[in-house]
Amino acid sequence: MPETTLITAAEGSVLPRVPVGDWVDTGFDWLKDNFDPLFEAVSDVTESAVEGLTEALLLPPPLLFAVLLALLGLAARSVAFAVGSLVGLLLVQSMDLWEEAMETLALLLVATVVAVLIAIPVGIAAAKNDRVSAAVRPVLDFMQTMPAFVYLVPAVTFFGIGLVPGIITTIIFALPPGVRLTELGIRQVDAETVEAGYAFGSSPAQILRGIELPLARPTIMAGVNQVIMLGLSMAVIAGLIGAGGLGSVVVTSISRLDVGLGFEAGLAVVILAIYLDRLTGAFGRTDQKSPLWRLRRRKTTTAPSNATVGHPAVADQPTEQLVTTSPRA
Amino acid sequence: MPVLRVEGLYKVFGRRPDEVVDQLSAGASAADVQASGATAAVIDAAFEVEQGEIFVVMGLSGSGKSTLIRMLNGLVRPTAGHVFVGDEDIAALDPKGLRAVRQQRISMVFQHFALLPHRSVLENTAYALEVRGVDRRTRLAAAREALEMVGLEAWADHRPDELSGGMQQRVGLARALAAETDILLMDEAFSALDPLIRREMQDQLMELQARLGRTIVFITHDLNEAMRLGDRVAVMRDGRIVRLDTPEAILADPGDEYLERFLADVDRSRVFTAGDVMSAPVAGADGRPVATAVTVAPNTPLADLLEPSALSEAPLLVADDTGEALGVVTRGDVLAALGGVSSGDLATRGDTTDDPQSLESPRA
The missing domain is CATH 3.40.50.300 (P-loop containing nucleotide triphosphate hydrolases)
Incomplete structure (x- = not known):
């Protein structure tokens, strides 16, 4: 390797110039040279996944699809939310941004699924093992604080301009909260409840599945929600490298200094974001009062509800009569 | 054979627990080993449960x-x-x-x-x-x-x-x-x-x-x-x-x-029973002394003897299920047990029956 990678004195400074940038360049070149087939395979798979999903999302008539999304909102939350999201989605259609919005949604969904599939197992491992936790934390800090635009450059080197680098950068940028909140959620599960699981002879896998994950669900879902939100903001930035969707509309508006177009695209992003946020937020709550939840609840508890004995205090009393020692008068 | 048997059980948290166990079994106290940074939670526990x-x-x-x-x-x-x-x-x-x-x-x-x-x-x-x-x-x-x-x-x-x-x-x-x-x-x-x-x-x-x-x-x-x-x-x-x-x-x-x-x-009124505090049946009685009007079971808690004792001049008769007399309980027996007077120990430890629940009427 040439001398450029060696440490030389920096101009006008007592400190040597550490050529971090050169090293990174070299590293990326090496990866590119040696793993090109791998990158191409990843590229093909993700591209076909996103394109297929985009087509699927655009397949139903937009009006019908907006109604379906609103109904999903009704099931998960409330009537007000359903009406609000229907109005918002119709506005996106009337601004003639529906196709772009669906492209962004497809990109976001694929990125979210991949990010969650990585984040949850890593989060579980970090919660179970302090060393994993200590090793993962600085990596997450790096991923989260490195300016988003910096990711775009190496992604383009590996995958070229287009959809795929957009997805990869979105995944990297959106991953950290998923890991962090999964770890937090599992660490916060009541220790005595976990102990009870062990005391009845559960295996670690049974405890994870039956106790830790269900009890950590609200926190994990908050993490998934954050993954989606960060993913959406990155998916728009990825418009800069040709990822398409609402991001490309934003880029166009910047290049043309078209305030109106930029605002419309921005508004469409906001509508999408609020819809997704409220929807995923609803799945994380345990005290759900959504219509769907009430329906399910009614089905499981119809039988005993009529025969219920009354207040807890009433049911507490009969035991008093069960005392063993009874003197005979 | 006991269901559960514990022998020489130790638990020490901290560094070099095995060495600490040796010290403890040689007679060191938890406070002694605490100084060396170890916490002795359980020391030489042994018991059997039937x-x-x-x-x-x-x-x-x-x-x-x-x-x-x-x-x-x-x-x-x-x-x-x-x-x-x-x-x-x-x-x-x-x-x-x-x-x-x-x-x-x-x-x-x-x-x-x-x-x-x-x-x-x-x-x-x-x-x-x-x-x-x-x-x-x-x-x-x-x-x-x-x-x-x-x-x-x-x-x-x-x-x-x-x-x-x-x-x-x-x-x-x-x-x-x-x-x-x-x-x-x-x-x-x-x-x-x-x-x-x-x-x-x-x-x-x-x-x-x-x-x-x-x-x-x-x-x-x-x-x-x-x-x-x-x-x-x-x-x-x-x-x-x-x-x-x-x-x-x-x-x-x-x-x-x-x-x-x-x-x-x-x-005390909840721990001791009639069987614990009774004295020998009145001498000369043929199983059911005439003077005794009230009969109680041997497992009756002391708390439930207070009222019958107060109401009955005569001692209470303690009898088992078959009606056989086991002994009698006098007011003196009740008071002595409540006061903690036993085995020649005459120091009073204070009346401990101020718990209102112990004054409930006996369960009939």
């Missing part, structure tokens, strides 16, 4: 009782010593063997109930059987039966957070009963409940125990509870079992000042 017994471990917080009970089912690994369940040594089992023992031999009830909030009461109760791989129909039927035992069958389809604390702990108890293990560990099981509910739970536990005859190891910091429930009581202090005897024997002769101070607060 089938059908309620064995209470009593101690203040930090006395090592929680660590001790967790070594009985391997939640905490002993540093040294043995825990035999039947003829299996818990301390020597691998994780798989340990899981099998926990599934089949030992279940546990927890201080803060430790129920799963996302499952119904019924599913919570069936948890142990689910872990064991029992099919759904069988385990839910068994769980329903266990809920009936604790009087909560009507709440089967509710979530734990819809129940009061006492009811939640009865679910905890039902979950342990449904496991059908012969040993039941209860870790401060009633300590989080308010006093009235706690008393009810104690009554219910004794009633269930009379029916089911499980072997129970019960941990508590409440001396009244220990004295009330225990067939035998082990008193722990600073990691060591300092006394192991029946409640009556401990009350009659505390042995050291530490115990004596605690015993001052015990409700």
Whole structure:
């Protein structure tokens, strides 16, 4: 390797110039040279996944699809939310941004699924093992604080301009909260409840599945929600490298200094974001009062509800009569 | 053969635990080894628990009782010593063997109930059987039966957070009963409940125990509870079992000042029974002295003797189920027992019957 990678004195400074940038360049070149087939395979798979999903999302008539999304909102939350999201989605259609919005949604969904599939197992491992936790934390800090635009450059080197680098950068940028909140959620599960699981002879896998994950669900879902939100903001930035969707509309508006177009695209992003946020937020709550939840609840508890004995205090009393020692008068 | 046998059991947290065990077995105290950075939680515990017994471990917080009970089912690994369940040594089992023992031999009830909030009461109760791989129909039927035992069958389809604390702990108890293990560990099981509910739970536990005859190891910091429930009581202090005897024997002769101070607060009227305080039947009586109008069973608590004693000039007759006279209880016997006057010890320890519940009328 040439001398450029060696440490030389920096101009006008007592400190040597550490050529971090050169090293990174070299590293990326090496990866590119040696793993090109791998990158191409990843590229093909993700591209076909996103394109297929985009087509699927655009397949139903937009009006019908907006109604379906609103109904999903009704099931998960409330009537007000359903009406609000229907109005918002119709506005996106009337601004003639529906196709772009669906492209962004497809990109976001694929990125979210991949990010969650990585984040949850890593989060579980970090919660179970302090060393994993200590090793993962600085990596997450790096991923989260490195300016988003910096990711775009190496992604383009590996995958070229287009959809795929957009997805990869979105995944990297959106991953950290998923890991962090999964770890937090599992660490916060009541220790005595976990102990009870062990005391009845559960295996670690049974405890994870039956106790830790269900009890950590609200926190994990908050993490998934954050993954989606960060993913959406990155998916728009990825418009800069040709990822398409609402991001490309934003880029166009910047290049043309078209305030109106930029605002419309921005508004469409906001509508999408609020819809997704409220929807995923609803799945994380345990005290759900959504219509769907009430329906399910009614089905499981119809039988005993009529025969219920009354207040807890009433049911507490009969035991008093069960005392063993009874003197005979 | 005892169901549970503990031999030379130690638990030391911190550095070089084995060396610390050697020091402790040579006579060092927990405070001595504390200086070297190790914490001795349990020191040289040894006892046997028989089938059908309620064995209470009593101690203040930090006395090592929680660590001790967790070594009985391997939640905490002993540093040294043995825990035999039947003829299996818990301390020597691998994780798989340990899981099998926990599934089949030992279940546990927890201080803060430790129920799963996302499952119904019924599913919570069936948890142990689910872990064991029992099919759904069988385990839910068994769980329903266990809920009936604790009087909560009507709440089967509710979530734990819809129940009061006492009811939640009865679910905890039902979950342990449904496991059908012969040993039941209860870790401060009633300590989080308010006093009235706690008393009810104690009554219910004794009633269930009379029916089911499980072997129970019960941990508590409440001396009244220990004295009330225990067939035998082990008193722990600073990691060591300092006394192991029946409640009556401990009350009659505390042995050291530490115990004596605690015993001052015990409700004697609930611990002693007619059988404990009676004197020999009146001489010359042919089984049923004429002077005695009131008959009581030998297991009647002292608290329930107060009213008949006050109303009857003559001593109370203590007779067993067949009506055979065992002895008599005079007012003097009652007062002496309440005052803690025994074995030539004439020092008064103060009247401890100011607990209003001990003045209830006898249950007829």
